[in-house]
Every structure is written in structure tokens, then in C-alpha cells.
Amino acid sequence: MSNKYLEVTNLKKSFGGLKAVDVQSLNLNRNELTSIIGPNGAGKTTFFDLISGFQDSDEGKVFLNKKNITKSQPYSIARLGMIRTFQLTKVFDRMTVLENMMFSASSINNDSFIKSLIRLPSQKTTEKNIKEKSFEIMKDLNIDHMANSYARELSGGQKKLLELGRSIVNDPSILLLDEPLAGVNPKLAEEILQIILNLSEKGISILMVEHNIEAVMKISQRVIVLAEGMVIADDIPENVRTDEKVIEAYLGSENE
Amino acid sequence: MKFTFKSSFTILLTISSIFLVFLLNEEGEIPILLNLLTFAGIYGLAAIGLNVHFGLTGLLNFGHAAFMGLGAYVTVLLIPHAAGREGVVVTTGLPFFLALLIGIISAALFGLLLGLPAIRLRGDYLAIVTIAAAEIFRLLVRDLESVTGGVYGIINFSSSLQQYRLGFIDNFASSNELNPSQIWIAFLSWTSIILVLLLLRRLTNSPWGRALRAVREDEDAVRALGKNAVWLKLQSFMLGAGIAGLSGVLLAFNYGTIQVSTFVPILTFYVWAIMILGGVGSLTGPIFGSIIFWVIISETTGIAQLIFENANGQQIAGVRFVLVGLLIMLLMIFRPSGLMGKKEELLLDVK
Amino acid sequence: MIEQLGNGLLLGIIIAVASVALSLLYGVTRIVNFAHGEIIALGAIATLFLSSPVDSRVIFLDRFSPLGNNFYISVVISVILCGLLGGILEFFLFRPLRKAEVGNIAVLVVTIGLSLFLRHIYLLFNAKPQNFPLELQRRETYLFFDMTPRNFRVLILGIFVMVLIGLFLNYTRIGKAMRAVRDSNDLASVSGINSDNIILFTWISSSMLAGLAGVFQATINDVRYNMGFLILLLIFAGTVLGGIGTSFGAMVGGFIIGIVVNVSVGLPFMEGHTEAKNAVALAIMILILLFRPQGIFGEKERVS
Numbered sequence A: 001m002s003n004k005y006l007e008v009t010n011l012k013k014s015f016g017g018l019k020a021v022d023v024q025s026l027n028l029n030r031n032e033l034t035s036i037i038g039p040n041g042a043g044k045t046t047f048f049d050l051i052s053g054f055q056d057s058d059e060g061k062v063f064l065n066k067k068n069i070t071k072s073q074p075y076s077i078a079r080l081g082m083i084r085t086f087q088l089t090k091v092f093d094r095m096t097v098l099e100n101m102m103f104s105a106s107s108i109n110n111d112s113f114i115k116s117l118i119r120l121p122s123q124k125t126t127e128k129n130i131k132e133k134s135f136e137i138m139k140d141l142n143i144d145h146m147a148n149s150y151a152r153e154l155s156g157g158q159k160k161l162l163e164l165g166r167s168i169v170n171d172p173s174i175l176l177l178d179e180p181l182a183g184v185n186p187k188l189a190e191e192i193l194q195i196i197l198n199l200s201e202k203g204i205s206i207l208m209v210e211h212n213i214e215a216v217m218k219i220s221q222r223v224i225v226l227a228e229g230m231v232i233a234d235d236i237p238e239n240v241r242t243d244e245k246v247i248e249a250y251l252g253s254e255n256e
Numbered sequence B: 001m002k003f004t005f006k007s008s009f010t011i012l013l014t015i016s017s018i019f020l021v022f023l024l025n026e027e028g029e030i031p032i033l034l035n036l037l038t039f040a041g042i043y044g045l046a047a048i049g050l051n052v053h054f055g056l057t058g059l060l061n062f063g064h065a066a067f068m069g070l071g072a073y074v075t076v077l078l079i080p081h082a083a084g085r086e087g088v089v090v091t092t093g094l095p096f097f098l099a100l101l102i103g104i105i106s107a108a109l110f111g112l113l114l115g116l117p118a119i120r121l122r123g124d125y126l127a128i129v130t131i132a133a134a135e136i137f138r139l140l141v142r143d144l145e146s147v148t149g150g151v152y153g154i155i156n157f158s159s160s161l162q163q164y165r166l167g168f169i170d171n172f173a174s175s176n177e178l179n180p181s182q183i184w185i186a187f188l189s190w191t192s193i194i195l196v197l198l199l200l201r202r203l204t205n206s207p208w209g210r211a212l213r214a215v216r217e218d219e220d221a222v223r224a225l226g227k228n229a230v231w232l233k234l235q236s237f238m239l240g241a242g243i244a245g246l247s248g249v250l251l252a253f254n255y256g257t258i259q260v261s262t263f264v265p266i267l268t269f270y271v272w273a274i275m276i277l278g279g280v281g282s283l284t285g286p287i288f289g290s291i292i293f294w295v296i297i298s299e300t301t302g303i304a305q306l307i308f309e310n311a312n313g314q315q316i317a318g319v320r321f322v323l324v325g326l327l328i329m330l331l332m333i334f335r336p337s338g339l340m341g342k343k344e345e346l347l348l349d350v351k
Numbered sequence C: 001m002i003e004q005l006g007n008g009l010l011l012g013i014i015i016a017v018a019s020v021a022l023s024l025l026y027g028v029t030r031i032v033n034f035a036h037g038e039i040i041a042l043g044a045i046a047t048l049f050l051s052s053p054v055d056s057r058v059i060f061l062d063r064f065s066p067l068g069n070n071f072y073i074s075v076v077i078s079v080i081l082c083g084l085l086g087g088i089l090e091f092f093l094f095r096p097l098r099k100a101e102v103g104n105i106a107v108l109v110v111t112i113g114l115s116l117f118l119r120h121i122y123l124l125f126n127a128k129p130q131n132f133p134l135e136l137q138r139r140e141t142y143l144f145f146d147m148t149p150r151n152f153r154v155l156i157l158g159i160f161v162m163v164l165i166g167l168f169l170n171y172t173r174i175g176k177a178m179r180a181v182r183d184s185n186d187l188a189s190v191s192g193i194n195s196d197n198i199i200l201f202t203w204i205s206s207s208m209l210a211g212l213a214g215v216f217q218a219t220i221n222d223v224r225y226n227m228g229f230l231i232l233l234l235i236f237a238g239t240v241l242g243g244i245g246t247s248f249g250a251m252v253g254g255f256i257i258g259i260v261v262n263v264s265v266g267l268p269f270m271e272g273h274t275e276a277k278n279a280v281a282l283a284i285m286i287l288i289l290l291f292r293p294q295g296i297f298g299e300k301e302r303v304s
Helices: A044-052 A074-079 A097-105 A113-118 A121-141 A156-168 A186-202 A213-219 A237-242 A244-255 B005-024 B029-056 B064-077 B096-118 B123-143 B167-176 B180-204 B207-217 B219-224 B229-255 B265-278 B285-307 B313-334 C002-029 C036-051 C071-099 C104-125 C149-171 C173-183 C185-190 C195-220 C227-242 C247-266 C274-291
Strands: A004-015 A018-029 A033-037 A059-064 A082-084 A174-178 A205-209 A222-227 A230-235 B081-083 B088-090 C140-142 C145-147
Touching (some): A004 A044, A004 A205, A018 A205, A018 A230, A033 A213, A044 A074, A044 A082, A044 A174, A044 A205, A074 B219, A097 A121, A097 A156, A097 B207, A113 B207, A121 A156, A156 A186, A213 A237, A222 A244, A230 A237, B029 B180, B029 B207, B029 B265, B064 B081, B064 B123, B064 B265, B096 B229, B180 B207, B207 B219, B207 B229, B219 B229, B265 B285, B285 B313, B313 C104, C002 C149, C002 C173, C002 C195, C002 C227, C002 C247, C036 C071, C036 C104, C036 C195, C036 C227, C071 C104, C071 C195, C104 C227, C149 C173, C149 C247, C195 C227, C227 C274
Parallel strands (some): A033 A205, A082 A174
Antiparallel strands (some): A004 A059, A222 A230, C140 C145
């Protein structure tokens, strides 16, 4: 059985004549920690949007675990086990941290209108369970002391942690992390990196977009470089670091 | 309801405004008060429905009158009534409470029908579409004269509900020289409010309510976490529409006639004003907002007569609407959280 | 059908001018101004008051006698008054709201309250439909259409104004600055354009245009307190159809809506239901928003 978990073929997206993404082939294996780097405007977030269903591609196919998700809705893709985060953190400001977590942990079934109206005892039990699970994860991430505060009261770094916590409470199989270290102080960045590593060791496949090259090189098993929408390198960190084309792409963008 | 400063102040203000009615009227205060409380109950219920749309889910619905109208028309058409200019009489029909149930469900289904395409639209566009849909509804109803009575409306249906009037109401009415039919409507309206609020309190504190609040916060995040934001919004739209349908039925039975001229934009604006005044997102807000609002409205007659000697009906209406418009503006500018709304929970940006 | 087409052109020019005004305002300020109808009505009501014969009691509050001025001068003055209203609204209401970073939804609700407020102030002053103090004319034939000479002149004037606006937006400095602010507020301020002034200018010019549309409408029909509100939805339809954010689109869309409303009366399924002619135009608007939200000429803007 092939190890390929995420298969992207011939994925193309243009905006008014400008090519944003043009990826011939990109395959992720299970349990890999892969990073995507590239100069600004290289199309990394658009790529994420395309594979997670938030934007429609012009051409191409995306397969998740052999299932064609090219035209699928974002929420279906998430239910298949691929959860993504966003560049600008999207915590639910006017809900408490605990509610943020429990919302994510609650299944669609549990959220049902009828169930909520009738308050079956099974729902009570489920709520209890997801509360426990939420606290577990919050403790791991060190935000459990803020459980009853509104999410908007969290610091920037804590919000990133909350968003991470929300993403993992449902045991995803693939995590798409969009700049998890953006705007975070070095100490917290270390912590987050460690958390990501732990997740990877637990068996979650991770695809991470990051600008922090050092961090990327430190923990990634594989690095993909995107420039002007195309993959110009796809290798282990050491090789990518010394790849001529990569250096040129970064230097070239610096000169603009 | 916790007794915070805010709720105590609001309750006091509401009670004071009721006293104002006694102060400003030398005689006939009790009938005026009954009338006021009846409308307050009906409109309060409508505002509760709108609050589900806007307060709980952040949907800009400016076609609320159409949901009220649909509930009313469907219910009335299913019971004995007389429609149109010649009074085409229909003598058979369903028992009232069954017709009511169908009416409420129809309103909810109308919400689904309108929502399916429209719910994906951004705030200001949804506002335009809902106004347009309500106008189309009004035009269609006005035109289908053979069914709906067109501009002549429908009459002779009240008995289907009034026959269930509880005994004590008749006694109370005769000893106080009040209209027992209206007391019955007032009673039903406020009972409905209590029941609906209990229902909503249960729902907003449930996983379902939590999901809706998340949708209000950030739809994309909701999708990225595996939930169908559109379906959730639709459910909320249907719930609010159903509640509006119920209030529409009560409105029709309060008048004893149904006229298409009742379900016009001004009705929607009244409900919005009440919701904002009471406090967007607050469960009990619409109750207080509605009572205070109707005190203001019923006393505008006095204000109108201050400005114009011998003010006629049109001038009174004009003054009334000027005040409502002013109220909406001032509230949104200076106190958008209204009486009972939480400042932290204000949703004022287009998503 | 030809007769309906003629009426359609007349309604079309009213809606086109009003739609351009609305579209300009929305483009630069991102505000959907529900009180737009009331600015339109002001153009007509002010002209009525300024030009009606002295002591002719056009205004409900019998204390006020109209001023009996020359009609055309009255039109010019009232258009300027509308501009003044727009300027006042921007300066004292919408600018403070903008500075306080009040969200779009709140501003929208404010415009709805404003619309209610203004419209019923007008009601208190002018309750019955009235006509401008102009002589009745007989219809004549222009090309295929029958209309009064005055209405024909309105049509021509309207088209002329539209062309002027197009030239203005494309070839003058202010016009280009307006388009710059519309396309991107940040870029505009970086290139030295004072967006506050542009916004004020837009409010004034949009309101003047709206007032002119009101004068057109009153010339072709009559003056009513709710004349703006009656066509507001049609104006939205015209703007949406043509393409939100493009003035040319608003013009074309406005015309099409005007024609559709009148021509739809002749459609088979509309027999006996002519009162609902607006419904067809509104249904078109809803369909456009659902399936082609950028309208005919617009660019894909985020509608959902």
C-alpha cells in the first residue's frame, strides 16, 4: 500500500493573468513533518487554501488518503482529518477559551439542534468527556489557567496556542499550520516548535508554512520551497539550504 | 437573570415608563395599558425572533415582516375566514392550534427557502436581499386577491381562537370594562414569550448555541474545524423565522383582520428598533425594549399634539416614525448595546 | 410594447442617475446608504417649495408660503441644497462615525434610521402628492417613443449628465482621485490623496446627483414624501445589475431596470398582476446577487 497520504497533481490557480500557484506534483507521506518555505508572495497560503477547500483551483487534483477532495467543501475536508490554521489567528473572541476548545471537540452530531433541545443524557456525558479532553490539551499547552476568560483577553502567543489546541483536540491526521510562529517571541516559539515535534511523534502528519528558516531547518524532515507558485526544491533540509536555485529565489526577491 | 446594575436599571426604567402612562393620561389608563402591553408582547416576541438572527448569529435580516406575514396568512387561511371584497367565505378549516403549527412551520420553511441562496451573502447584501424578498412577498400577497383577499384582507377568523378563551378572562374583563378578546391575546403573547425564552435559554447554552456563536465569531475557523457554517446559519434563520411567524399570527388575531398593509417595512423597522433598544444578543432585552418602545409610541399622540394643534392621524403617524428613526440612529451611535446588551458582545462589523 | 419602452426609458434615466450617485458613494465610502431615497426626495421637495406660486399652500404646514421663483433657478438651488445636506451628513455624522471606527453594519443601521427620520419629516411637511408648477403638455413622437417634450428634454439632459460624469471620472484629477480612493484607500493616502476631502466631495456630488434624479422623477411623475423610498429598491437593483463599484455599470443597470419594470407589464404571466411589476426587477436583482454578484460590468468583489 502506498504511503502517499496527500497527493497533489497539476494544481493551478491564477488571479487575473497572474499565476499564483502552479504545482506539478507534490506528495506527502504519513507521519512526515514537512515545511513549505519561500519568498513572500510565493503562493504558500494560496496553496493551503486550495488543498483545504477554501479556494477553488483552476486546474488539478487533490487526493487525501485516496479520496478526491479537489472540489470538496472546507468542512468536509476537515472532517476527513485535515485541519488547518490561519495566518491571522482566528480564535473566537467573545467565547471563553474553554468554549473555544469544547466547540472544536464537539462533533456535529453532538451539536445537533434536536439533541440540544431535548438534552438527552448521552449529550451530557459527551459534554463531560469533551470538557475533560479540552482541559487535558489546555494543560499541555499551558493555557488551562485561562479556561474561563474570553479568548480576546489572551496574548498573541496564547491565541496561537489556543488555535493549535483547537486544531488537535479532534485527533486530526494531517495538520496544515500556516505560520505558527509568526509574531511570537523566541521563547514561546521554542515551546511551539516542541509542541509541533511532539505532535509529529504522536503520528500526526504535519505540513507547515513558515518564514522562520532556522526553526524550519531544525525540526523538518522535509522542506519544500515555493517560488512564484512553483516548487523549486523538495528535499531534506541540508540539501535545500545549499540549493542554488533556492538561494537565488530568496536573493532575487530581496533585490525587488 | 442576575440582578446586576444593568438589569436593575432596566427593570426600573420599564416600570417607570408604565407609570408614565398613568401620569400622562387622565382617564382610560387601563385600556391604554392593556393595548400597550398586548402590542409589547407581540412585538417583543417578534424581536426575540430577530435577535436569534442578528444577536445570536449575526445575520442582517431586514425582511422580518414577511416572516410574520407568512405565519399569519397561512394560519388564517387554514381556519374558517372571509376573504376579499365580497367576503368569500370559507366555513371549514383545521382546528386552530393545528393551523398555528402549520403556520409557524411554513414561516420557518420560508426562512429556509430564502436562506438557502441568501445566507452566504455578506452583511449589507443580505440586508438588501431580505428587504427585496419581503417586498416581493408583499406584492405577491397583494396580487393573489382570490386567495388572500388582496388589499381588502381577511376577516371573520377570530372566533377560532377566541373560543378557547379561558373563563377567568371574561370575568376579569367585565369587572374592569376591558375587551376580553384582547386580554386573551395579551395573555397568549406573554405566555409565548416566556415559553420561547425558556426554549432559547436552553438552546443558547447548549452545544448548538455554542456552535452558532462560533459561526458569529468566525465562519472560516468553524469550517476549518469541520462544521458546516452555512447549515448552522440556516437553522438559526429558520428558528427566528418560526418565532416571527408566531408573532405574526398573534398580531393578526389582535386586529381581528389581516391586511397586507400590516406587513410592510415599517413593521420590520419597529422590531429592529425594539431589538436594539432592548439590547442585541440579550435574551430578555426584547421584553423591556418592547414595553418602553410602546410607551413611547403610545404617548407620541400627546407629543404630536404639542407640535401641531389638532394633529390628524397622518401627522401623528409622521411624528411617531420620526421618533422611531431618531431612536434607531441615536441608539446605534451612542448606545448600540441598548439596555441589556453586553458591550463586549457587540457585533458591528461586516464579516 | 413601444409605449412601455418609452416609459421605461424615462424611469430608466431616473434610476440610472440615482444609481450612479449611490454607486459613487458606495465605491468611495463602502456605505450602503439607505437614506439615499430621502436625498432624492429633497431635490424634488425643495424645488417644489422654491418654485411654487406664493401662497399656493403646497406644504402641509400652512404657515409656509412657497417662494414662487423661476423654476429652473429653483432646480439649481435645490440641487445645491441637496449637496449641502450630503456635506452636512458626512461632516457631522458619518465622518465622526468613521473616525470612531464604527463598523459597517452599525453605519448601515444608522442610515436606515436616518431614512425613516427624514422621510417622515417630509411627510409632516408635504402629505399629498403634488406636481411641479409647470403647464401640462401633450405627448409628441420622438423616434419611436411618445412622450411630452419636457420629459424628452429630461431624458436628453439625463444622458448628457451621465456622459459628463463619465468624462469627469476618467479625465479630471479629482475624478481619478475618487477612483483611486475607491480602489484602495491605503494606496490613495500613500500617494498623497486626502481621503477625507475626497469623501466629502463624493458625498456632496453624490447628493447633488441624487437631488437631480429627484427633480427628474418629480417632473415625470410627481412629488411625494416617500418618492425616494419607492424607488430605492429599484436603485439597488440597478446598481447590483450593472456592477457594484462601476459607475458605467450603474448607469446601464439603472436603465435596464427602468425598462424591465415597465416592459414586464406586457409579459404573459404578468396579466392582471401589473401592480407587481417591481417584483420582476427585484427578482432579477436577487438572482444576480446569487449567481453573478459582480453584475454585468463589475469586478469580482467579495459578496459572501
